Amino acid sequence: MSQQTFDVVVAGAGPAGTTAALLLARRGYKVALIERGEFPGAKNMFGGVLYSRVLDEIVPGFYNRAPVERFVNRKIVSLLSEDSVVSLDFNSSAFKNPPYNGFVVQRASFDRWYAGEAVKAGVLLLNQTIVDDVIREGGQVAGVRVRRERGEIRARAVIAADGAVSLLARQAGLRQAFAPDQFSLGVKEVIQLPPRAMEERFSLNGNEGLSSEFLGRMGNGLHGGAFIYTNRDSLSVGVVAQVHSLKARGATIYDALDSFKCHPAIAPLLEGGRFLEYSAHLIPEAGAKMVPRLYTGGMLVAGDAAGLVLAGGLFLEGVNPAVTSGRLAAETIIDAFEAGDFSEKMMARYESRLKESSVLQDLKRYKGAARMLLNERLYEYYPSFVCRTLERWFTVDGAGHPKLAGMVKKLLDQDIGLWQAAKDGYQMGRAWLW
Missing domain, CATH: 3.50.50.60 (FAD/NAD(P)-binding domain)
Incomplete structure (x- = not known):
C-alpha cells in the first residue's frame, strides 16, 4: 500500500x-x-x-x-444468591412507541x-x-x-x-x-431459542424485548454481574467480572458463565436452547x-x-x-x-x-459508582442477605411473621453489623441517589 x-x-x-x-x-x-x-x-x-x-x-x-432485534420495553434488575433471586421488574408502555428507548442488537x-x-x-x-x-x-x-x-x-x-x-x-x-481494577471482562454466549418459547418464558408479545441484569457472586467468588437480552430468535447470555477479581482468585470467566447458566432461576429460561457463538470484550469501568x-x-x-x-x-x-x-x-x-x-x-x-454534553456530566455525576463497585460486600454479602431475609419473612410455618425492620437489624447484627451496613448504604446512596 x-x-x-x-x-x-x-x-x-x-x-x-x-x-x-x-x-x-x-x-x-x-x-x-x-x-x-x-x-x-x-x-x-x-x-x-x-x-x-x-x-x-x-x-x-x-x-x-x-x-435491530427487538425494542426494549421491559427491564429487570435482580439480586442473586446461590439458590434464590429477588427482582425489580419495570415494564413501560411508553417504550413501545417510536422512536423507542432502545433496541437489542x-x-x-x-x-x-x-x-x-x-x-x-x-x-x-x-x-x-x-x-x-x-x-x-x-x-x-x-x-x-x-x-x-x-x-x-x-x-x-x-x-x-x-x-x-x-x-x-x-x-x-x-x-x-x-490498572486491573479499571476494567471488567465480559463474555457472552448467543443461545438459539424458538421465538414462541422465548416470548412465553419472558412474557413478551410480538417484537417486545427484555433487558435483564443480575448482581451477585458469579461463581468462584468472582465480583461482577450477568445479563440476559432477548434477540429475535435467540438469547444473549453473559457475565461481566472485574479483572482484578479474576486475577486474585485464579478463576476463569467461563467458569462464572457456566455457574450463572446453571443457577436454579436461570437454567429453566435457557432449557432447550442451542449454543451458536461466544465472544469476549474488555470494558473500561473506572x-x-x-x-x-x-x-x-x-x-x-x-x-x-x-x-x-x-x-x-x-x-x-x-x-x-x-x-x-x-x-x-x-x-x-x-x-x-x-x-x-x-x-x-x-x-x-x-x-x-x-x-x-451528558457524556462527561454523567461520568462526573456517577463517579462514586466506580468506587462502590469495588466493594466486595456488594457481591459477596448483600444479594444473599436480601434473598435470605425475604425467604424468612415469607416463610409460613406457624411461628408468625416478625416485623421486617426488626428481622433486618437482627440479621445485620449477626453478620456485618449495623455500622458497616450504614456506611455501605451511604456509599450506595452517594453513588446512585444523590
Missing part, C-alpha cells in the same frame, strides 16, 4: 468511529475509516442494548432499516450496517487493517502507520476510536498504563478516573478508547456515549477545517463540548 492522503483518518469502525466518519463525509471531507476486523463488528461485543435517541438524531428512523450485524451507511456517504472503509502508530510532523499528529507494505496514511486530523486499550492513544502520549487526555494537535480520542463508558452498577451504557463522542469529534474537526487550524488549542474544543 503506497502512501495515501485523506482529510481525516478514523481508527476503529465501532459506533464512535463510524459516527465521526459518517458526519465528516456528509460535509464533503475525504475520510478513511480503518477497521482491524474482517468487517466492522467482527471483533466487537457488548451485552446487547442500543439506546436509540442519540443515534436517531443522526440517522432518523434508523430502526426501520437497521438490523448484535454488533456483528449492526456495526456492519452502520459502517455501510458511512460508505454510502463517501467514506473509504479499510477492513483487516491494523494501525501501529501515529505519524508526527511539526509537533502534531499528521496520520497513521498501518501494518501494510509502505503503509503510511496521511491526514490533517486523526480520530482514535480503536477500543478500550487504545494503542493510538498510548502512542500519542495521551494515556498512561492501565468512570471519569480513567478518561485519558482527549486531544492533542491533529488528534482526538473517542468512544471506549476515551473510557467513555457509564458503568453505574444498575446500568452499563457504552454505545450511546460512543455515538455522542463521535458526533462531537466530527464537529470539532469541522471547526478546525473551517479555521485552517489543527493545533492543540483548537482540538481542545472537543473536550469542552464533551463537558457540556
Whole structure:
C-alpha cells in the first residue's frame, strides 16, 4: 500500500468511529475509516442494548432499516444468591412507541450496517487493517502507520476510536498504563431459542424485548454481574467480572458463565436452547478516573478508547456515549477545517463540548459508582442477605411473621453489623441517589 492522503483518518469502525466518519463525509471531507476486523463488528461485543435517541438524531428512523432485534420495553434488575433471586421488574408502555428507548442488537450485524451507511456517504472503509502508530510532523499528529507494505496514511486530523486499550492513544502520549481494577471482562454466549418459547418464558408479545441484569457472586467468588437480552430468535447470555477479581482468585470467566447458566432461576429460561457463538470484550469501568487526555494537535480520542463508558452498577451504557463522542469529534474537526487550524488549542474544543454534553456530566455525576463497585460486600454479602431475609419473612410455618425492620437489624447484627451496613448504604446512596 503506497502512501495515501485523506482529510481525516478514523481508527476503529465501532459506533464512535463510524459516527465521526459518517458526519465528516456528509460535509464533503475525504475520510478513511480503518477497521482491524474482517468487517466492522467482527471483533466487537457488548451485552446487547442500543439506546436509540442519540443515534436517531443522526440517522432518523434508523430502526426501520437497521438490523435491530427487538425494542426494549421491559427491564429487570435482580439480586442473586446461590439458590434464590429477588427482582425489580419495570415494564413501560411508553417504550413501545417510536422512536423507542432502545433496541437489542448484535454488533456483528449492526456495526456492519452502520459502517455501510458511512460508505454510502463517501467514506473509504479499510477492513483487516491494523494501525501501529501515529505519524508526527511539526509537533502534531499528521496520520497513521498501518501494518501494510509502505503503509503510511496521511491526514490533517486523526480520530482514535480503536477500543478500550487504545494503542493510538498510548502512542500519542495521551494515556498512561492501565490498572486491573479499571476494567471488567465480559463474555457472552448467543443461545438459539424458538421465538414462541422465548416470548412465553419472558412474557413478551410480538417484537417486545427484555433487558435483564443480575448482581451477585458469579461463581468462584468472582465480583461482577450477568445479563440476559432477548434477540429475535435467540438469547444473549453473559457475565461481566472485574479483572482484578479474576486475577486474585485464579478463576476463569467461563467458569462464572457456566455457574450463572446453571443457577436454579436461570437454567429453566435457557432449557432447550442451542449454543451458536461466544465472544469476549474488555470494558473500561473506572468512570471519569480513567478518561485519558482527549486531544492533542491533529488528534482526538473517542468512544471506549476515551473510557467513555457509564458503568453505574444498575446500568452499563457504552454505545450511546460512543455515538455522542463521535458526533462531537466530527464537529470539532469541522471547526478546525473551517479555521485552517489543527493545533492543540483548537482540538481542545472537543473536550469542552464533551463537558457540556451528558457524556462527561454523567461520568462526573456517577463517579462514586466506580468506587462502590469495588466493594466486595456488594457481591459477596448483600444479594444473599436480601434473598435470605425475604425467604424468612415469607416463610409460613406457624411461628408468625416478625416485623421486617426488626428481622433486618437482627440479621445485620449477626453478620456485618449495623455500622458497616450504614456506611455501605451511604456509599450506595452517594453513588446512585444523590
